[in-house]
Amino acid sequence: MDAKVRVRFAPSPTGGLHLGGVRTVLFNYLFAKHNNGEFILRIEDTDQTRFVSGAEQYIQDTLAWCGLLPDESPLHGGNYGPYRQSERKPMYKQYADKLIEQGNAYYAFDTPEDLDEKRKEIPNFQYSHTHRMGMKNSLSLSKEVVDELLKNNTPYVIRIQVPENEEVSLDDVIRGHVSFDTNMVDDKVLLKADGMPTYHLAVVVDDHLMKITHAFRGEEWLPSAPVHVLLWKYLFGLDQMPKWAHLPLILKPDGNGKLSKRDGERLGFPVFAMDWFDPNTNNTTIGFKERGFLPEAFVNLLAMLGWNDGTDKEMYTMDELIAGFSLDRVHKGGAKFDYEKAKWFNAEWIKKLDNKKLADLVQPYFDKEGIEVQDPAYLVKVIGLVKERCHLLPDFIAQAGFYFKAPTEIDTASIAPKWEEKKQCFFDELGKLYSSKIEAGMITAPAAELEVEFKELASKHDLKPGELMLPFRIMLVGGKFGPGVFEIVEAIALKDAIARIEHSLQLLS
Numbered sequence: 265m266d267a268k269v270r271v272r273f274a275p276s277p278t279g280g281l282h283l284g285g286v287r288t289v290l291f292n293y294l295f296a297k298h299n300n301g302e303f304i305l306r307i308e309d310t311d312q313t314r315f316v317s318g319a320e321q322y323i324q325d326t327l328a329w330c331g332l333l334p335d336e337s338p339l340h341g342g343n344y345g346p347y348r349q350s351e352r353k354p355m356y357k358q359y360a361d362k363l364i365e366q367g368n369a370y371y372a373f374d375t376p377e378d379l380d381e382k383r384k385e386i387p388n389f390q391y392s393h394t395h396r397m398g399m400k401n402s403l404s405l406s407k408e409v410v411d412e413l414l415k416n417n418t419p420y421v422i423r424i425q426v427p428e429n430e431e432v433s434l435d436d437v438i439r440g441h442v443s444f445d446t447n448m449v450d451d452k453v454l455l456k457a458d459g460m461p462t463y464h465l466a467v468v469v470d471d472h473l474m475k476i477t478h479a480f481r482g483e484e485w486l487p488s489a490p491v492h493v494l495l496w497k498y499l500f501g502l503d504q505m506p507k508w509a510h511l512p513l514i515l516k517p518d519g520n521g522k523l524s525k526r527d528g529e530r531l532g533f534p535v536f537a538m539d540w541f542d543p544n545t546n547n548t549t550i551g552f553k554e555r556g557f558l559p560e561a562f563v564n565l566l567a568m569l570g571w572n573d574g575t576d577k578e579m580y581t582m583d584e585l586i587a588g589f590s591l592d593r594v595h596k597g598g599a600k601f602d603y604e605k606a607k608w609f610n611a612e613w614i615k616k617l618d619n620k621k622l623a624d625l626v627q628p629y630f631d632k633e634g635i636e637v638q639d640p641a642y643l644v645k646v647i648g649l650v651k652e653r654c655h656l657l658p659d660f661i662a663q664a665g666f667y668f669k670a671p672t673e674i675d676t677a678s679i680a681p682k683w684e685e686k687k688q689c690f691f692d693e694l695g696k697l698y699s700s701k702i703e704a705g706m707i708t709a710p711a712a713e714l715e716v717e718f719k720e721l722a723s724k725h726d727l728k729p730g731e732l733m734l735p736f737r738i739m740l741v742g743g744k745f746g747p748g749v750f751e752i753v754e755a756i757a758l759k760d761a762i763a764r765i766e767h768s769l770q771l772l773s
């Protein structure tokens with residue numbers, strides 16, 4: 265029987281999570297769950313110079329928001345921990361030593377200044393078979409000199425010795441057979457002077473120790489793959505290597521290159537999953553969550569960026585994605601990001617989501633706007649009335665806020681050009697009509713009854729209901745939007761309707 269499927273998401277905690285990163289998580293997760301396997305979060309924090317406070321927490325929060333919870337992680341623990349590479353530091357040295365013993369790696373004593381000098385001297389300098397003998401390392405120096413340097417604790421790094429004139433290849437689940445010419449690959453550092461492994465050594469050792477069966481990551485990691493394949497060959501044997509899948513890039517809307525954080529800023533849409541506050545610059549980058557996306561919609565739209573089930577179906581729940589996901593339907597080519605389409609997914613999910621759940625999500629937006637909800641059940645009802653018109657959660661402020669609070673801005677400019685004395689009299693009288701209803705003990709009235717009365721009053725004033733509807737709507741909600749006007753009056757009740765009519769009449773007079 266095949267080994268249990270174990271996949272990993274292995275981010276370096278250096279900043280906010282790009283939607284491409286979350287899609288990598290999603291495809292890992294779907295593949296694991298589809299195969300009753302395990303999904304592991306491993307934090308690759310060996311590069312201490314790139315440490316950013318808060319970034320790991322952000323990753324965990326993002327995964328939790330998306331409902332992509334790992335089975336094993338720094339937070340959840342597991343049998344193969346620790347799950348933070350910085351805490352695994354003592355585990356790596358023996359593998360670097362083994363590579364040295366086997367003749368697949370060597371000590372390099374070059375100082376940063378030596379390297380800088382070489383870079384100045386030789387254009388496009390690469391530490392590889394072409395130049396390694398001109399550098400200070402255990403291949404170019406005599407054994408005595410090397411022993412002496414080591415004895416004196418001279419700082420060194422360990423580099424892989426990439427063989428000359430070989431072809432290294434891997435069978436990528438998405439791209440098929442991919443091969444690399446080793447002459448193009450440089451001798452990457454595996455262990456740094458401080459004893460910390462680099463990403464290249466750590467990723468291979470940990471995928472082995474954590475019994476990873478499939479390694480899925482973004483296409484941008486493909487150039488590193490030959491180094492990883494060589495390390496697998498030297499350390500554990502190629503038959504032990506996980507199956508690789510390099511996922512296609514998410515492209516700019518025009519298809520020209522990888523979608524970047526800067527594209528989002530330029531075009532006015534989020535690229536990160538959640539708001540990211542960068543402690544180094546004090547800048548916050550907007551996220552899908554705070555823009556008002558539902559996690560269900562975010563996951564759904566990410567799944568469709570590079571995958572489909574071969575039909576036209578676009579709307580998927582997580583369970584449907586798990587059931588339907590297969591890697592052979594992931595496209596090779598990059599997927600263009602379309603923000604309008606992303607909003608469409610959210611609007612569809614808003615329609616689908618339970619009104620009570622939506623009310624809980626909308627409440628914080630109302631709180632921020634100072635819109636007070638006295639009766640939560642009423643909010644649930646209102647959500648049901650307006651949800652068809654909302655693409656993003658903050659849209660509920662405009663579409664539903666007026667049920668709870670009189671609009672602060674009234675678009676009188678849209679009423680004024682056709683405003684006339686007759687209409688002024690009509691609305692005066694409408695207010696009086698509503699007052700008389702209150703005097704008769706009514707708080708509100710059914711929309712149908714309000715409509716009949718409105719039409720009767722219009723004809724009494726020799727006006728067509730059609731020319732009164734728009735001004736009435738604007739008085740009630742502030743602008744040209746919202747559901748039927750009489751439903752609005754019924755919902756906000758007579759007293760509020762009178763106050764809004766009077767306020768607008770003052771502005772118009």
Ligand code: GLU
Pocket residue numbers: 273274275276308463467480481482485
């Ligand atoms: N640590 C790498 C990153 O930051 C992981 C690449 C991989 O999955 O091998 O994305």
